[in-house]
Amino acid sequence: MSTRAIQKDAARLLDVVEGGGIAIVGLDVGYAIMGHTEAAIRRIFEAKQRSYSKPCGFFSSWELVEEIYLIGERERRMVSTVIHDYNLPLSVVAPFQRDHPIYRRLSPFVLENASRAGTQDMLLNAGEFHNELARQSRARMVAVLGSSANLSLAGSKFRLEEVEPEVRAAADLLLDYGLCKYHNPRGMGSTIVDLTNFDTIRAGICYERICEIFLDHFNVDLKAIAAHRRGGSKATSAVRL
Template sequence: MKVIYDLKNIDFNRIKELLEKKEIVVYPTDTVYGVGGLITSEEAIKKIYQAKERSYKSPIIALISSVDKIEEIAYINEKNREPIENLIEKFWPGGLTIILKKKEFVPDILTAEGDTIGIRMPNLDIALKIIESVGGVLPTTSANISGETTPRSYDEVSEKFRERVGILIDGGKSPIGEESTIIDMSNEPKIVRVGAIPVEEIEKVIGKI
């Protein structure tokens, strides 16, 4: 049975129950619409990959509901701690994903067998509440079949994709409407993807990359 909510009738307790039963959810974030599932469930993570028709060689990031969740799932390189903290202070919550070394319990399927994980705290209340409902960490990627346009609103999530997901949340348009910028801070700083946060703004905070 498919469960569909809008912002007027959303039931966070029910969403929590369904996620804990390994369902996956399409929901709005501040950047674009995402699809997420329980971090402790390999079955749920596989459902995300299958819904997207995504290669298991492509990692999925984790969205968090508060900064203190970072070191529950990742290690902060001590030489980069100050610049990482400065980036968080400037750009979180918001459109910057930071890659760090993952902790051992994070499933390898989530990180494409790699030893790092991308982490972001979104700047949208409904997203934060959904993430918080399952413990503050929710693996999430864009809610589209690989190769399709990334959805900036619920209406842009394809019917084919919706059919593959157990929980759908219609939250209208995402405020930013652009994917996050990704920076790898697990070693030497490196921009992986340019998105919502311009590189020039990042360099004002941590220097030339």
């Protein structure tokens, strides 16, 4: 698909979610369901049968990491190395600035359910469409929030037709981007790393390579940290969201 077509699709999606609607689109890491308003986020949780104990994520960018996250220079270099030097997708969790302009139009309910204990999960570098959407989101100051487009605990979906009918029915806009780049038989989504303690929240797509990068460049052993925090259990199984 051409860059211009992707730009137009991203703008159309932003128009829908800014207007209170829900969109489903294919990213490199799986099909995602997205919204912006309180009504949309409530519908997403309902359609997915998702517990409110699991906050939704923020479809974000490197620029927003720099502006929003309250992290040190080392943590910034870790993220940059993975997404820029190795061009891999990554979700990260860290403390954030709640007063950033991109959050100003979010209702308290939405911000509460897009964060936990003062931290927020950002998905980064999940393909050309994701990056263009995040760029336009920042330019328009419209936060795009959501989750994987599937029933909770059913695993990520990598073709639009695989998304459960009740989840698809919740969407006002469906964008079919074909088979996702990182499709896998286990339904794994993006790898999620907590930057406050380097715990692996989810061992997902490209986890082995991301572990190598953290160890080789920063002497941080994600697997050892995860095993220690789980009393010796391995962190290589996917957590299905």
